[in-house]
Amino acid sequence: MTRRSRRPDWRTLALGAALALGVVAALQPEAEAERPTYDVVAFVDITGSMNARDYRDASGRPQSRLEAVKTRLSTAVGRLPCGSRMGLGVFTERRVFLLFEPMDVCRNYGAIAGAIAGLDWRMGWEGDSRVASAVFAALDMLAPMNADIVFLTDGQEAPPMRADMPLEYAGEKDKVKGLLVGVGGTELVPIPKHDDFGRETGFYAMEDVPQASRLGPPPTGAENLPGYNARNAPFGEMPAGEEHLTSVREVYLRDLGRMTGLGYARLDQPDALAQAIAANARPRPVAVAVDLSPLPAAAALLALVALYGVPPLARFGRRRAPPHASRSFN
Amino acid sequence: MTGLGFDHPWALLLLPLALLPFLVSPLRLSGVPSSEVAPEDTLSRVVGAGLVAFGALAITLLVLGLSGLHRRDHVVERTGVGANIVLLIDRSSSMDSTFANRRPDGAEESKSVAARRLLTDFAARRPADRVAVAAFSTAPMLVIPMTDKHDAVRAAIGAIDRPGLAHTDVGRGLSLAFSMFDETSTETSRAIVLVSDGAAVIDRRVQDALRAAAARDPMRLYWLFLRTAGARGITDRPPPGDPDSPQTYPERHLDIFFKTLGLPYRSFEARSAAEVSDAIREIDQLEQRPTLYSETIPRRDLDWLCYWAAAGALLLLLGAKLSERRLEDWEGEAIRTATSPLRHARAFSRASTTSASSSKEKVVDARAGGHDGARVPNGATSVRRAAS
Known part of the structure; x- marks a missing residue:
């Protein structure tokens, strides 16, 4: 049994390489990488205008804005990278109410999705919808929590803002990042009305809602307005308007975003929402281990395929070679 | 095996490579001229088949590994000692003041901060609990x-010391709490812990709804009443001559109403954080019942x-490969030994190759060197000629 001094067969080398690479893969080499995660608190507008139905669900039936937010937000949360945390709050009146603090979206997805599914306009504690005040209040709340904001609203102020009183944000801009998400269609749609037991009884009519603001002192020159009475109607008579109808107020929300340093996105498919959150919130890099074992494993597979696949290919090539080619057994 | 999953199922398209x-x-x-040279023998056949199988196995396992084979995370039901608890927490703004009814300062924490701290401890002590959290104020x-995710419970309890809302609508809060038990919570282990610092009149319609719900789904009810200094307590009776109405003595009447529900009920009146802690400890001891809870076994x-197994198969293949003997290696030995059929075979083989490929050649593996030099397995591979 003389061991030859010949060079080892290339197939031996391929087999040895595959074995070595397989062992390397089995040892699970890892590399450290950074992945961005996000800490956000989503505030959902649960005011009356969110009951307007200008979305369609998967089967094409009309869907209210709030329902659209619920289905899309919970899917979008599932698309955030693991390690991200999300809290949830609601908004009506002029302030926000935090339901829970940010928690890991992957480990607690069931609880988060259940809580989002449990959102209801009946949670609302008052009927007003002062979007700007609520956004400012939410930013104040989030600044010490070091979380970013996702504020989902149709942007409809009820009662409407005073056109002669410009809105100003007193807080520190850019301290909290995030975005305002515009909910609703661009067409005006009616807002459903409910009775004391929460049953839907029709839609708001023009005279049901204030069409202009009556807050603060009357504007200068109010005495020239129609119906002006210094004691009973210092703002003049209520003008006709479209405040009983609703559409997403994109221009207003963009302005509000510029004022507070927040981004803006329209509520679209969940993937787009998750991307918008990722684009506007501050990424918090966390170190994650990246498994490198597929590289040696793929190389091992390649070596094996070469081992088994090259001889038939070579034979095929030879068969097509010119007939005078020499053939040898060794 | 339903519990197995793949991260990259498309990689499984490489599986046919295992046929190679x-x-x-x-x-x-x-090449040898005739299969007669290498007679049939079982051991060689087995070894031949084994080598083929190990090759196929190695490729299959590598592909499985590359496609990210994993056991999915799954949920196992466990029995523990605890309860299914709905924490119903008052978020009215009065919870933001201290037990002494002052604005919280550094020395004294507010009722909501105390409740947050003690309830967080409570939840952390009881791993077998399933907990739901509801808040009520103006609206439930x-x-x-x-x-059973205690992270989630902690995050929910963590929010209770945020500024609250105006009113205390206990009735609607309770009817929400009654509806929050799911079918997996066994009937004997259901409990509601109501944490509030005041009470309010419950609408008669809501009272009826609550009685109906209590009759339908029995559960235990605990009322942890955070009594503020100067406020009326649960047991305070009006002095003779004063009207004894729910409007003037809401706490007393809420207590009476709870007693009429026909549920196992206990109230705790706490005037300080220490008393809250005692009450929570007592609830902790009372709520020790067998429960089913689920635990998620991570993926x-x-x-x-797969890679280790593939490496094992490859090791055997490599062993076979290294113990391979060529026919020409044999020649030296064959000449030295007595007349060997192989020697003739070899000579014949040389002769026959030159005379074109008219005769059908049987090509066999010379692979059995490890076992017995004389055996040349045949039939293991196809009738092909391989490149050397």
Whole structure:
């Protein structure tokens, strides 16, 4: 049994390489990488205008804005990278109410999705919808929590803002990042009305809602307005308007975003929402281990395929070679 | 096996590569003129089949590993000692003041901060609980549904010391709490812990609804009343001559109403954080019942296992390959030994190759060197000639 001094067969080398690479893969080499995660608190507008139905669900039936937010937000949360945390709050009146603090979206997805599914306009504690005040209040709340904001609203102020009183944000801009998400269609749609037991009884009519603001002192020159009475109607008579109808107020929300340093996105498919959150919130890099074992494993597979696949290919090539080619057994 | 999953199922398209070993041998093939040279023998056949199988196995396992084979995370039901608890927490703004009814300062924490701290401890002490959290003030609010994720419970309890709202609508809060038990919470282990610092009149219609709900789904009810200094307590009776109405003595009347529900009920009146702590400890001791709760076993990667197994198969193949003998290696020995049929075979083989490929050649593996030099297995591979 003389061991030859010949060079080892290339197939031996391929087999040895595959074995070595397989062992390397089995040892699970890892590399450290950074992945961005996000800490956000989503505030959902649960005011009356969110009951307007200008979305369609998967089967094409009309869907209210709030329902659209619920289905899309919970899917979008599932698309955030693991390690991200999300809290949830609601908004009506002029302030926000935090339901829970940010928690890991992957480990607690069931609880988060259940809580989002449990959102209801009946949670609302008052009927007003002062979007700007609520956004400012939410930013104040989030600044010490070091979380970013996702504020989902149709942007409809009820009662409407005073056109002669410009809105100003007193807080520190850019301290909290995030975005305002515009909910609703661009067409005006009616807002459903409910009775004391929460049953839907029709839609708001023009005279049901204030069409202009009556807050603060009357504007200068109010005495020239129609119906002006210094004691009973210092703002003049209520003008006709479209405040009983609703559409997403994109221009207003963009302005509000510029004022507070927040981004803006329209509520679209969940993937787009998750991307918008990722684009506007501050990424918090966390170190994650990246498994490198597929590289040696793929190389091992390649070596094996070469081992088994090259001889038939070579034979095929030879068969097509010119007939005078020499053939040898060794 | 439903519990197995793949991260990259498309990689499984490479699985047909595992057929290659059935078609080709990694061993060097030598031509011999006739299968008579290498007679049939079982051991060689088994070894031959084994080598093919190991090759196929190695490729299959590598592909499985590459496709990210893992055991999915799954939920196992466990029985523990605890309860299914709905924490119903008052978020009215009065909770933001201290037990002494002052604005909280550094020395004294507010009722909501105390409740937050003590309830967080309570939840942390009881791993077998499933907990849901609801808040109520002007309106009832579902915070998180019944969950055994204690992270989630902590995050929900963590929010209770945020500024609250105006009113205390206990009735509607309770009817929300009654509805929050799911079917997995066994009937004997259901409990509601109501944490509030005041009471309010419950609408008669809501009272009826609550009685009906209590009759339908029995559960235990605990009222942890955070009594503020100067406020009326649960047991305070009006002095003779004063009207004894729910409007003037809401706490007393809420207590009376709870007693009429026909549920196991206990109230705790706490005037300080220490008393709250005692009350919570007592609830902790009372709520020790067998419960079913689920625990999630996290996903487990199996690719490393595939790679080790593939490496094992490859090791055997390599062993076979290294113990391979060529026919020409044999020649020296064959000449030295007595007349060997192989020697003739070899000579014949040389002769026959020159005379074109008219005769059908049997190509066999010279792979059995490890066992017995005289055996040349045949029939293991196809009738092909391999390149050397």
